[in-house]
Amino acid sequence: MQQLNPSTPIQGTRVTLRPITEEDIPVLYKLIYNGEDPDWKKWDAPYYPLEPHTLESYRSHETARKNRLGTHEPDSRLIIDVNGTTIGTVTYYWEHKSSLWLEVGIGIYDPDYWNGGYGFEALELWIDHLFQTLPLARVGLTTWSKNQRMIRVGEKLGMKLEGRLRKCRLFEGHFYDSIRMGVLREEWMKRME
Secondary structure (H helix, E strand, O other), X not given: OOOOOOOOOEEOXXXXXXXXXXXXXXXXXXHHOOOOOOHHHXXXXXXXOOOOOOXXXXXXXXXXXXXXXXXXXOOOEEEEEEOOEEEEEEEEEEEEHHHOEEEEEEEEOOHHHOOOOHHHHHHHHHHHHHHHHOOOOEEEEEEEOOOHHHHHHHHHOOOXXXXXXXXXXXXXXXXXXXXXXXXXXXXXXXXXX
C-alpha cells in the first residue's frame, strides 16, 4: 500500500480533501451546529441526536479523534474544500478493524452545495485514497432509505446494495430501512481504469 503524506491535500476537479487544522475548528463548529435543527442533520442519520458540543468540547473531541489514529493509519476525517470554502467532511470508521471492515461517510453541511456533484467527487477521491493507503478488500457505506441522494451517489460510485434491514429506523413517526452498500477492491480498480 502507498504511504501518502498526511498533510498533502487530495485534489480533485471541483473539490480538495485536506487535513483539519486548528483554524478549521471554529469554521466546522459553526457549520455543524448551525441552529437547533441544522438542515444537513435531517438527512445524515437524524434518528441519532446531534452530539451537543461547545466550541471547546468540539475542539477536544477532534483532538481525541486524531490521537486515536494508529501510527500508519490515514487521517479518519478530512475537510471538503471548494475554492477555499469549507463545505463539509469525509470520514471513515472501523466497523471491525481486525478484519479491515471499514465504512465511509460524508457530510455536506452547507445546503448551497447539495446536488452539485461535490459529494460524489469527494467520496470518489476518498474511497480511492483509502484503497491506495490501506489493505482493504471492501469499502462500505451505510445510509437509510429516505436518503435517496446518498443511495444514488453510492450506485454511481459502483457500490452494490449488500443489505436492507427493513423498518429498523424510526424517524418522525415513520419506519425506514437501513441500507448497506459496498464496493470491493477489484470492482473499484476496474472502475477506475
